[in-house]
Amino acid sequence: NAGVTQTPKFQVLKTGQSMTLQCAQDMNHEYMSWYRQDPGMGLRLIHYSVGAGITDQGEVPNGYNVSRSTTEDFPLRLLSAAPSQTSVYFCASSHGQGPIAGELFFGEGSRLTVL
Amino acid sequence: QKEVEQDPGPLSVPEGAIVSLNCTYSNSAFQYFMWYRQYSRKGPELLMYTYSSGNKEDGRFTAQVDKSSKYISLFIRDSQPSDSATYLCAMITSGTYKYIFGTGTRLKVLA
Numbered sequence: 278n279a280g281v282t283q284t285p286k287f288q289v290l291k292t293g294q295s296m297t298l299q300c301a302q303d304m305n306h307e308y309m310s311w312y313r314q315d316p317g318m319g320l321r322l323i324h325y326s327v328g329a330g331i332t333d334q335g336e337v338p339n340g341y342n343v344s345r346s347t348t349e350d351f352p353l354r355l356l357s358a359a360p361s362q363t364s365v366y367f368c369a370s371s372h373g374q375g376p377i378a379g380e381l382f383f384g385e386g387s388r389l390t391v392l
Numbered sequence: 393q394k395e396v397e398q399d400p401g402p403l404s405v406p407e408g409a410i411v412s413l414n415c416t417y418s419n420s421a422f423q424y425f426m427w428y429r430q431y432s433r434k435g436p437e438l439l440m441y442t443y444s445s446g447n448k449e450d451g452r453f454t455a456q457v458d459k460s461s462k463y464i465s466l467f468i469r470d471s472q473p474s475d476s477a478t479y480l481c482a483m484i485t486s487g488t489y490k491y492i493f494g495t496g497t498r499l500k501v502l503a
Binding site (some may be wrong): 281308310312317318320321322325327335336338345367369373380381383384385386 | 434482
C-alpha cells in the first residue's frame, strides 16, 4: 500500500518558470490538501479539495493552482515561480468523513528551490 | 498574532526524561486537537488525537487539553533516542477542513 505519493522529490526552478507537483493517493480518500513548510512558519495550507471537481483556497493560495479531476490525484501548479516559493511542499489526504477531515496522511514531501 | 503558538526549541533531554511539549491557541472555536511527529526529511504522522478537555494516554504518550486556558500539551515518558523528531500540534474547528498547525518543536533525546 503506497499511501500518498509525491513527485518529484527535488526540483530546482528559475524565476518565472512553471511546473506541476504531482500527488497521488491509493486510499480512496475524499479529502486532499497541499501544505508548504518553511522554517519558523510551520505547515501552511495552500489549497484543499473535498472531492473530485471541488477545490478551495487555504491560507496561502496566491501563485498556485489546483484541480481535482479524479479521487486519486491532486496536482499543484506553480504558474510563474518566485524565490518566495522556495519551500518543502507536502500533500496530505484523509477519508474526510464525519464532522472533521480525520487523520491526515502525508506524503514524503517535495523540496523546491527557485533561483 | 498567530492562531497557534508553539515554542520551536530545540529541546535536548537525556534518555529516560519526561518531556513536555506545549501549544497555546487564540481561537476558542477550535474543537479538535492533534499532535503530529515528523522525522527529518519525512512527512508528519499522527501521534495523538483528542477533542475534549482532559487527558488521553497512549503508551508513553499523554495528550492534555485545557480549553479554558486555550493550552494543549504532549507528555512523553521514559523518552528514547527514537523519539528525536519535530512535534507539531494541530487544531481544527468542527465542520471545516482547515487544519492550523503550530511551527513545531524540535526534540533531541540524548543516549
